[in-house]
Amino acid sequence: MKLVILSAGSIAGKVAHLLAPLGLHDELVIADLDLTKADALARSVGGTAARFDASDPASIRSVITGADVVFNAVGPFYRFGMPIIRAAIECGVHYVDVCDEYDVAEQLVRATDLDEAARTAGVTVIFGMGYAPGITSLIGRWAAESLDSTHSIDVTMAIPYLVNMGATINEHMLHSMSGDVRQFIDGEIRPVPAWGDPRPATFGPPFDTTVQAGYMGHPEGITLGTYVPGLRNATVRFTWFEQAGNELWQSFERLGLTDPNPLAGLPVSPREYLARFMATPEGEKGLAVEPSRMPGTVMQIVADGEIGG
CATH class of the missing domain: 3.40.50.720 (NAD(P)-binding Rossmann-like Domain)
Known part of the structure; x- marks a missing residue:
C-alpha cells in the first residue's frame, strides 16, 4: 500500500x-x-x-x-x-x-x-479525525447513544491564552473566531456571530473554575447536528481562560484585522498579516496578556436528553 x-x-x-x-x-x-x-x-x-x-x-x-x-x-x-x-x-x-x-x-x-x-x-x-474535532465528536456521539433520546449536544473549549500557535493555526483561530460562523440550531445549520450567546461552563479539578464561552466556528456542531438522529441543537463555544485575551481578540475584528480580503495594493489580507505577526517575537511580546496559570486545555461535551423517563 x-x-x-x-x-x-x-x-x-x-x-x-x-x-x-x-x-x-x-x-x-x-x-x-x-x-x-x-x-x-x-x-x-x-x-x-x-x-x-x-x-x-x-x-x-x-x-x-x-x-x-x-x-x-x-x-x-x-x-x-x-x-x-x-x-x-x-x-x-x-x-x-x-x-x-x-x-x-x-x-x-x-x-x-x-x-x-x-x-x-x-x-x-x-474528515475531522483529530482531537477537536475527532475525539470531541466521538464523545458527543457516545453521550447521545447513552440516552434514550437526545435533543442537544454542546461542546465547550477553554484554553490558556497563547499568542503564537504557529502562523497556520493562528490563521485558523482568527477565521474561527470572527465574522459569522455556523452552528446547528433548531434543526438546521445557521449563521451566528463568533463570540455570540456566551454561556457559563464549569470545569472541575484541576481547573476549578467557571468561564463564559461564546460561539466558535468549528465542525462538531455541523457534523453532530447532521449525523446524530433527533438532534435539534449542536453547538461549539470557546474561551481563553484569560478574559483580557478574549477582549483583545474581539478587538481584532472591530479594528478590521480579521478581514480575509487583501487591501488594495497589499499582497496579503489583514488576517494573514496578523497571523504571521503573532508568530514573531515582536507579536508574542506585543499581544501578550497576564497568564491565568491554568494547567492546560479542557474540552467539555454535554448531551441533553432523556433516559428512563
Whole structure:
C-alpha cells in the first residue's frame, strides 16, 4: 500500500512517526512545499520526499496519483481542504484529514455531488479525525447513544491564552473566531456571530473554575447536528481562560484585522498579516496578556436528553 502524507509540519510529523513502525504500507511519501522539511521527515521515518504546492490542483494530483491513501495536514483547511479532497476523489485515492474548519465541514455535508462522485470512484473521505474535532465528536456521539433520546449536544473549549500557535493555526483561530460562523440550531445549520450567546461552563479539578464561552466556528456542531438522529441543537463555544485575551481578540475584528480580503495594493489580507505577526517575537511580546496559570486545555461535551423517563 502506498501512503502519502501531505505536509511535513508538526501534526503530519507525529502521524508519520506513529504509522511508520506499524508496517501498514509498502511505500511512504512525505510531500510539502518545503522539500527540505519533507526530506528531513522522510529520512526519519524511512520514506521518500516530494515537493507539492497545495494551491496548485495539478501539483496536488501529481503527488497523490497512484496512492492508496492520502493523509492531509495542510492548513488552514478553509483554503486548502476542499481542493485536496476533490483531487483525491478525482484520482481515486482514499482520504483522511484533521480538518478543523466549520465551513469545509458544511460544504462536505451539503455536497451531494461530491458524495456521489466519491461513491462512484469507490473512495472513502474521512474528515475531522483529530482531537477537536475527532475525539470531541466521538464523545458527543457516545453521550447521545447513552440516552434514550437526545435533543442537544454542546461542546465547550477553554484554553490558556497563547499568542503564537504557529502562523497556520493562528490563521485558523482568527477565521474561527470572527465574522459569522455556523452552528446547528433548531434543526438546521445557521449563521451566528463568533463570540455570540456566551454561556457559563464549569470545569472541575484541576481547573476549578467557571468561564463564559461564546460561539466558535468549528465542525462538531455541523457534523453532530447532521449525523446524530433527533438532534435539534449542536453547538461549539470557546474561551481563553484569560478574559483580557478574549477582549483583545474581539478587538481584532472591530479594528478590521480579521478581514480575509487583501487591501488594495497589499499582497496579503489583514488576517494573514496578523497571523504571521503573532508568530514573531515582536507579536508574542506585543499581544501578550497576564497568564491565568491554568494547567492546560479542557474540552467539555454535554448531551441533553432523556433516559428512563
